[in-house]
Amino acid sequence: MGYSFANVKTALPGPKAKALLEKRQTYVPKGVSNGIPTFIDHASGALLTDVDGNTFIDFAGAIGTINVGHCNPDVVAALHDQIDKYIHPGFNVMMYDSYIELAERLSKLAPGDHDKQAIFFNSGAEAVENAVKIARKYTKRQGVVVFSRGYHGRTLMTMTMTSKVRPYKFEFGPFAPEVYKAPYPYEYRRPEGMSQEAYDDYVLNEFKTFLVGDVAPETIAAVVMEPVQGEGGFIVPSKKFVQGVAQLCKEHGIVFVADEIQTGFCRTGKYFAIEHFDVVPDLITVSKSMAAGVPISGVIGRKEIMNVANPGELGGTYSGCPLGCRSGLAVLETIEKHGLNERGAAIGQKVMERFHQFKEKFDVVGDVRGLGAMCAIEFVKDRTTKEPNKEIVSAIIQEANSRGLILLSAGLFSNVIRVLMPLVITDEQLEEGLTILEESIVAQTASLQPK
Template sequence: MMTKQFANVRTQLPGPKAKELLDRRHAIVPDAVSYGAPTFVNKAKGALLEDVDGNTFIDFAGAIGTINAGHSHETVTDALKDQVDRYIHTGFNVMMYDPYIELAEKIAKLAPGAFDKKVMFLNSGAEAVENAVKLARKYTKRQAVVSFAGGFHGRTLMTMSLTGKVKPFKYEYGPFAPEVYKAAYPYHYRRPEGMTEEAYSRHLLDELEKFFISHVDPSLVAAVIMEPVQGESGFIIPDKAFVQGVKQLCEKHGILMIADEIQTGFGRTGKYFAMEHFDIEPDLITISKSMAAGLPISGIIGRKEIMDSPGSGELGGTYCGSPLGCRAGLAVLEIMEKERINDRAVSIGKQVMDRFKDLHEKFEAVGDYRGLGAMCAMEFVKDRDTKEPDKQLTNEIFKEAYSRGLISMKAGVYDNVIRLLMPLVITDEQLQEGLDILEEAVEAVLAPAKN
């Protein structure tokens, strides 16, 4: 373990200023709007956060994966300052602006697919998914959509309907949008005992073919939507054969494939888009989160003929593709190229997985660890043989890490996963200190149980 250089928790948490703000927050903001860390940010730079009481934290959450390019990167802030002086908003549907066009052109060139593409911008990830479904239905003249168990696509009516986890996203919020069907997604850590990865994938693909008999006829399906790596379910990574098999079934039946790259895109997995790992060219790709370093913007990249299928005025919105979001997006692409962010994600992922491997060997409670690039997670269990999830232990480790100066996130189908989404500009020294803190937190919670 190295001496702490960056995390600096000087007061009992939460501090006095945070406590006062927490009281005000609970008095005015609904409890349904949750929070992880019980404090309030004062400054953020790179991979470090400072709260209102002067405590410094290493950020392993990245605002749920929106800060791949780091907090307050000068390239982004300079672009925003320049844009604010020019104009803040005109409404692209009213008077257009060139940052929208430039960002669309650059993203289209980076996206997988050896075909002509078009790009449109929106406000949020959920809105991108909603519009991707609209595009798929318009183009195919079909209504049904297939998503996967465990997937997360948003909190609006359609995206909540597509999401494959009930609590906390869907419970008592029905009825949901019709013509949405759920298929099984490969969770290799929990595959049937004795079944190989290859056999498991083949089985799920066979089941998907049967699905088109028992649940919905493929001639009625407009699109299949999938995350290349499931985020909220604990970074569940499918194998290449499964993803390619799904694409082949889509092509066989004239179904569009929508890749939800909202959390996986812009360098998180070591590539601009995670679907590149699987050698897949989706028909439509939804993007948001880290595309603009925290500015609210999202987008859809798609085949030209699909994107052009609606008529004039059928798509859009007041704030869609705001000038500030577009300028921030262009700055992010500049950062990614100059600072070799994709390569950095691979390096970060290797360091994290090496540490996770050590923890897995040291503690029986670490049932599994997995990652793709810098999208890494640990899953905690009560027993390695039964793989019974340990939600309480995960929560204790999460809180212990916070008390030591690390901001992390929980996830998982069973809420028993700690996932890491640190800014990809994090230094090796900050990364190792953050991993030290996480390891200390695991040891602090588990050591008493061993004695």
């Protein structure tokens, strides 16, 4: 196929990967899913090379974890330096300065001019679960409101908060109590003939009705919202909706939590996606690209809310480990040094230009959308009925893999392709990846002639 960066020389899986796959099937439960049937050997920037020497352009970024690139040199240097000194004394046994420095940096970066604090954990789900704990402690209330199509994790609490039944919730109940799901706008699927403004008013009124018919606002501790829904299909709400929900939270003394685990650290062209909506949240949850692949997460928020828990009520053995803190600091330095917020915006513009071309060329493309470099294509069987087309998405992803491009699906019906390429990707790599994606759509829609 003659690509400059992508180079798939074997069938997938190749011989070495096939041998490893057999061991994987023997010793690792099938409950852990895998997108592509091969195993990594090494990676750099936006390129992955597997054990059989096949090289792929990465449009998945470990599900949005590698915004600063695979094996970022600053991160690697920071990790080596940390390992030579100490690995993990446990912050609740003997403290270390990198935890304090990262908390300071993030508190100053988070929107709002109020006093803020930050606390660290291990995973995104843990951050969300602890944000709920903090909000409940502060408000002395129990209720938690999330939104339809939202995704917040796979622990008991966050699985309850997540919308998609399969594969995240099916047969894993009973679920945590006092969790309620509110409507969330979906511009592509708004009622025919309804204007954008009317639709915003309608969904906001539905939210107000929800606070009367489903749960009393004075019993709600927190409203947790993804500023852009991730697993739900990269659904971007209107500024009016986000501001309306935030205002209702303020009126009723509810803690407004922005779940920035996938949207944070330049993905949308800003440190935090909530900044696009001119809303200052009470709490922000972060993880994924926070530390370039080292497990760490956090909650950042108003000092009067964060500081209400007593010693020992929050934390964990590995929470805020030194490796994660040092990596997180290196990530922030990389962002500033390379202007990755600006780069995220520029990548998003290039991607959306191509995605709009795809929409013009292929009837199977129902919608394209995004915010910054958080972009997606929704595939349908028919543009009039908008029936989701999960099958074509699966076929396109497999086709792209065979050509050397890593992709991810998303959406309640798995009919969306989302892109989360590292923001250090070169223009040439980006263009080649988009070309492979277009060729994969062509290959799998041969019966559909371009317009």
